[in-house]
Amino acid sequence: MTRELTRILYVEDDPDIQAIAMMVLETISGFTVEAxxxxxxxxxxxxxxxxDLILLDVMMPGMDGPETLKGLRGFPExxxxxxxxxxxxxxxxEVQAYLxxxxxxxxxxxxxxxxxxxxxxxxWGRQQT
Amino acid sequence: xxxxxxxxxxxxxxxxxxxxxxxxxxxxxFDDIAQLAMSVxxxxxxxxxxxxxxxxxxxxxxxxxxxETPRDVAFCAHAILTPQETLxxxxxxxxxxxxxxxxxxxxxxxxxxxGAPLIAKNGEALGTLCVVDYRPRQLNDLQKNTLRxxxxxxxxxxxxxxxxxxxxxxxxxxxxxxxxxxxxxxxxNVQTGETIFNERWASMLGYTLEDLAPVSIKTWLTLCHPxxxxxxxxxxxxxxxxxxxxxxxxxRMKHKNGEWVNVYARGRVISSTTDxxxxxxxxxxxxxxxxxxxxxxxxxxxxxLQTMISNFPGAVYRCRNDARWSMLYLSxxxxxxxxxxxxxxxxxxxxxxxxxxxxxxxxxxxxxxQQALINNHAFHLIYRMQHAAGHWIYVQEVGxxxxxxxxxxxxxxxxxxxxxxxxxAQDVIEVSEKKLSTLYTQAPMAIALxxxxxxxxVECNPEFCRLIGYSHQxxxxxxxxxxxxxxxxxxxxxxxxxxxxxxRYGPYEKNxxxxxxxxxxxxxxGVLIESPNGEQQIWSFVQDITERKxxxxxxxxxxxxxxxxxxxxxxxxxxxxxxxxxGMLGELPDNVKNMLSIAHKNxxxxxxxxxxxxxxEKLLAGKMVFDMRTQSLLPILEQSVEGNAAYADTFGVRLxxxxxxxxxxxxxxxxxxxxxxxxxISNAVKFSPPQGQVEIKxxxxxxxxxxxxxxxxxxxxxxxxxxxxxxxxxxDSSDSRxxxxxxxxxxxxxxxxxxxQGTIGFDSELGKGATFFAIFPISISEEKNINxxxxxx
Numbered sequence: 001m002t003r004e005l006t007r008i009l010y011v012e013d014d015p016d017i018q019a020i021a022m023m024v025l026e027t028i029s030g031f032t033v034e035a036x037x038x039x040x041x042x043x044x045x046x047x048x049x050x051x052d053l054i055l056l057d058v059m060m061p062g063m064d065g066p067e068t069l070k071g072l073r074g075f076p077e078x079x080x081x082x083x084x085x086x087x088x089x090x091x092x093x094e095v096q097a098y099l100x101x102x103x104x105x106x107x108x109x110x111x112x113x114x115x116x117x118x119x120x121x122x123x124w125g126r127q128q129t
Numbered sequence: 130x131x132x133x134x135x136x137x138x139x140x141x142x143x144x145x146x147x148x149x150x151x152x153x154x155x156x157x158x159f160d161d162i163a164q165l166a167m168s169v170x171x172x173x174x175x176x177x178x179x180x181x182x183x184x185x186x187x188x189x190x191x192x193x194x195x196x197e198t199p200r201d202v203a204f205c206a207h208a209i210l211t212p213q214e215t216l217x218x219x220x221x222x223x224x225x226x227x228x229x230x231x232x233x234x235x236x237x238x239x240x241x242x243x244g245a246p247l248i249a250k251n252g253e254a255l256g257t258l259c260v261v262d263y264r265p266r267q268l269n270d271l272q273k274n275t276l277r278x279x280x281x282x283x284x285x286x287x288x289x290x291x292x293x294x295x296x297x298x299x300x301x302x303x304x305x306x307x308x309x310x311x312x313x314x315x316x317x318n319v320q321t322g323e324t325i326f327n328e329r330w331a332s333m334l335g336y337t338l339e340d341l342a343p344v345s346i347k348t349w350l351t352l353c354h355p356x357x358x359x360x361x362x363x364x365x366x367x368x369x370x371x372x373x374x375x376x377x378x379x380x381r382m383k384h385k386n387g388e389w390v391n392v393y394a395r396g397r398v399i400s401s402t403t404d405x406x407x408x409x410x411x412x413x414x415x416x417x418x419x420x421x422x423x424x425x426x427x428x429x430x431x432x433x434l435q436t437m438i439s440n441f442p443g444a445v446y447r448c449r450n451d452a453r454w455s456m457l458y459l460s461x462x463x464x465x466x467x468x469x470x471x472x473x474x475x476x477x478x479x480x481x482x483x484x485x486x487x488x489x490x491x492x493x494x495x496x497x498x499q500q501a502l503i504n505n506h507a508f509h510l511i512y513r514m515q516h517a518a519g520h521w522i523y524v525q526e527v528g529x530x531x532x533x534x535x536x537x538x539x540x541x542x543x544x545x546x547x548x549x550x551x552x553x554a555q556d557v558i559e560v561s562e563k564k565l566s567t568l569y570t571q572a573p574m575a576i577a578l579x580x581x582x583x584x585x586x587v588e589c590n591p592e593f594c595r596l597i598g599y600s601h602q603x604x605x606x607x608x609x610x611x612x613x614x615x616x617x618x619x620x621x622x623x624x625x626x627x628x629x630x631x632x633r634y635g636p637y638e639k640n641x642x643x644x645x646x647x648x649x650x651x652x653x654x655g656v657l658i659e660s661p662n663g664e665q666q667i668w669s670f671v672q673d674i675t676e677r678k679x680x681x682x683x684x685x686x687x688x689x690x691x692x693x694x695x696x697x698x699x700x701x702x703x704x705x706x707x708x709x710x711x712g713m714l715g716e717l718p719d720n721v722k723n724m725l726s727i728a729h730k731n732x733x734x735x736x737x738x739x740x741x742x743x744x745x746e747k748l749l750a751g752k753m754v755f756d757m758r759t760q761s762l763l764p765i766l767e768q769s770v771e772g773n774a775a776y777a778d779t780f781g782v783r784l785x786x787x788x789x790x791x792x793x794x795x796x797x798x799x800x801x802x803x804x805x806x807x808x809x810i811s812n813a814v815k816f817s818p819p820q821g822q823v824e825i826k827x828x829x830x831x832x833x834x835x836x837x838x839x840x841x842x843x844x845x846x847x848x849x850x851x852x853x854x855x856x857x858x859x860x861d862s863s864d865s866r867x868x869x870x871x872x873x874x875x876x877x878x879x880x881x882x883x884x885x886q887g888t889i890g891f892d893s894e895l896g897k898g899a900t901f902f903a904i905f906p907i908s909i910s911e912e913k914n915i916n917x918x919x920x921x922x
Contacts, residue, residue: 016701020708028713088696092756092800110700110736113708 005124007032009051011042011068012086013060020113021055029117039063043071046078053124054078055107058087058098066101073102082127084120086111130226132206141209141253142182148255148291151179151186158286159189162258162279167191169275170243170268172260177283178205179247179256188287193237193261202232204261208244209254215277216257218242220265241266243273245280247287258283313414315349315396319369319407322346333392333416335385354381354389361394368397369407376412391418438462443525443546444471450502450530450541452495453481457540466524466547468517487513487521502530502538511548523552574670577604581628581657581665584609596651596673598644612642624653628667632657638674650678682750689746692739699739703732741873745856748880755798755884759908762827762834763792765799769806770825777810782817784810788827793834794908801881808874809838809901816842816899830904837902845893853891854879878903 008031012018018035025031034049036042039062046054054072058065065085072078084105085098095106105123107116135141145151159177167175174192178185185203187196200206207226208216221227221240232239244259258280260268268276307314313330317323324346331338334352341348350358357380368376375397381389396412438445444463449455456479459471473480483491490512501508507529514524528543569576575593579586585608594601597612613621617639624634635654643649655669706729708714710722717725747753770786777784795802806825813823817840824839845853856876882889882903893899 014697014701017697017704020701020704023705023708023714028708088693091754092798093754110696110703113704114711114713 003052003128005031005052005121007034007050007052008120009034009036009042009046009049009054011036011039011055011060011065012057013037014057017057021111021116024113024116025120031117039065039068039071042068046072047075050077051081053120054081054083055120056083056085056103058085058089066098069101069103082124084123130229131201132203132226133210135210135212135254137253140251141249141255144249144251144253145179145181145255148287149294150188150287150290151181153188155189156290159283160191162282162286163189163191166258166260166276166279169279170260170272172241172262172266174261176259176261177247177256178203178244178259180205180209180254185256198232202230204230204232204239204242205244205257205259208257208259209246212246212248212252212254215243215245215273215280217268217273219267222265238263240264243268243276245276247280247284249284250288255284255287307413310413310415313392313416314411315414316409316411317346317396319398319410320402324349330414333414334382334390340385352382354383357381376410379417382414390416391421393417441544441546443544445542445544446528447531447540447542450498450538453483454541455481466522466545467514482514485515487515489513498528498541501528502541505530505532508543511552522547522549524548574672575651577669577671579609579667579669581625581667587660587666593671596643596649596671597641614640614642614648628655628657634667641671650674685746685749688742689750692742692746695739696736699732699736703729703736706732741877744877745873748877748884753884755801757796757798757885759794759796760799761792762795762836763788765797765802766806766825766827766836769803769810772803773807773810773814777814777823780814780817781819781821782814783822784814784825785822786825788825790827790829790834793827793829795834795905796908797885797887797905798881801885805878805881805903806836806838808878809903812874812901813838813840813842813899816840818842829907832907833904834907835902835904837900839898839900841898844895844897844899845891846895850893854889875901 008025010018010021010025010033012021012035015037018037022033022035026033034045034051036045038060042054042056054069056065056068060068063071065087069083072081072083082104083102084107085103086107086109087094087098088109090106090108098106104127105119107119111119163175163177167173172192175189176187176191176193177189178187180200180203182200184197184200185205190196204216204218204227218224218227219241221230221233221242227233227239227242230239239261241262241264242259243261244257246254247256247258249255258276260276307327308329311329311333313333314327315330316325322345324344326338326341326344326348328338331341338344353361357378361378361380364373364376364378367373375395378394380392380394382392384390393415394412395415396410398407398410400409402408438460439462441460441462444466445458445460446456446463447458449457456474459474461471463469463471463474467485469480469485474482486494494510494512497510498508507527510524510526510528512524512526513521516522524545525548526543526545528541531539531542533539569590572590572592575590575596577586577589577593586604589601589604591601594604597604599607609621610618620637620639624637628634633654633656635652637653639651639653640648641651650673652672652674653669654672655667658666658668660666706725709717710725710729744753766786766788770784774784810823810825817823821841824837826837826839828835828837854875856873879889882905885905887903887905889901889903891899891901
């Protein structure tokens, strides 16, 4: 029995990109999205939001993506929540490195707003099976 | 009674000894005469007795077994005292001289003796022919007379014998001489043609006399050279006519081995017929081939020497060791050298060499020569000499003293030649060498010479030493490998290959290891040369590019940083524009939508440009990682065609994949290969005429596969060919706006292909389109083998 993806915790420091992604994910695709502008913001909101999936930008000032991931995994509630990285660094060994950290997928930046929602659903689907 | 000695005893003995007959074997002639005497006188004993100093010796003795008796008891010793008479003892018993003779009183009991003296030329009685009997008797007159005549015959025989001996000795002597001289001899009967040769005559021509038998004058006629026969004939006639005292001729005779033997013939007529014609002629033939050969060699060698002296590019001389070098001999070539005739130097009080030698050189020459003469060495000089025409020439001279047996100097032999031109050339070379040497030592660029075989340094300039921090001496102890990081070995090898094939290498960038361990980025160029001893060597020009590299790195880092920074806002711009243009956020008025579409398209182009810049930067910095796998080529191609079909469609161009070679395995990074193909295809599409077709064609070439993207556009112009794979190159700067693209695509593609062990290239004919291709080695992968194995199960 597969559950539908509905709640996404989205961490992105660039407000414009965040806005575009929110537009795609919330307004167009109908997900419930909690947007955070930095790693620590995410750590504060994550447990309460109880996301199905966490979408993490890699390059951020302060805590970067991998550090944030580590922090999130510190909460028992978030131990198994699927995490997807968004990054411009998508060389094969870089992708391998993210997957090695426990990410379930990597979305290349700049992302295509037309396909972002579908990509997340695909990753979610693979996770469920 | 003992007989007295004859008054001429000494002369008598001398005459006897000269006959050289004593103690010789018996001879029939003498026995015959004794036999005759015995028969005529009717006695049992006849003897030819010769009276020696102390004995009588029998040359013949019939009827008595004896060869000699003591002279004391000899009847003959008495007989020779009366040379003119025959001594007759009718009864020895009754003769007081012999009555007590042991030969009478005892065996053989002689009673009768008659001895006719043997009288030599000067009247000496040498002995007797005597007859003896055992009983008393008498001889009648006939018998006495006969005995006397027979004794004369004996003396004749003895003298003949002596003559024979002398003749024999003479002949032996002649033969020895002939043999010693190794002469062939001949005796020719001019009238009959009968000819006698000696054995040497035959062996001189490689034969034995037996080989040539029967010999005659024809033997000579056959073996002599026909031309020489004519000459010989004429000379013979002259000899026969008396014009020439003897016949003397050089002629060639055919040796058994076919070669010509040079013969010296000499002879003369030794007897004539009664009517004055030549009868016998005798002479010799001597083999003078060797003699002639050595004479010829001597002549040749002398001629050679003369030719050498006359061809020698200078003068040969012999002079005295005096203050003015008085000339004893000077070859004619001195005129060419000095402009003065040899005669001018050779005549009394003539020109001296010091007169034309540069005044500053005279004493140095004298000292050098004297020093050499004292040490018995050759001397070697270079000095200036004034030519008759007035100009100065440089002369080189080599000479040596010639000494007699006591070690005293006789004279000086030597030669001198003009080296003005060589000297001038040498001066020019020296100046030029100095110039080059200054350039080499002062150059701000490092220069080094290595052996091609092992990279060992042979030479380097000071700048090279400074660059790598080693002393000159240390550099010569090391090789290229010691100052090259191992990761450059393959590249070094490639450059060596290039050097081997083309004679040059570079420009080639690499790092060298400084003595203190830090890396020095350098740019190398070089050429292959052959050293004078035939060794292959490399001249390398090493440019220190540390500063350039530092600036390049700064630039790259700057580009990278800027690109990253640009990308973030671009992501927002293109993302939001796409959302709006897609209509997802609601319909827009057409004119607004058009403007936003333009903004979106350019935002995308900017993104691509930045992506290319980042790729390039990664490539240059070596940060790009390739995910190399052995994989099927066909799916990658299909994906590329599919992925670019929409883009082609916007230009109205059709993509056609032609891959009838079946599936092949290649060892590549699939994503990069797709990027390469996307570059090829987008270029091809951009340059295709509307409704055109771009073919993606795969062909197999032995163990390689060629992937070609073919368009039918305008082709590549000649001026663009050379820089087509360079960064930021586009055929026309206006193209980037007309056709889109960054000008980095082919440069990136080239780097990608080469990083994947492939080669990139293009063919194009202006006006007929272009073909861009990449060639990769086909992999025989284990996977495939396993798959094939699986298929058969």
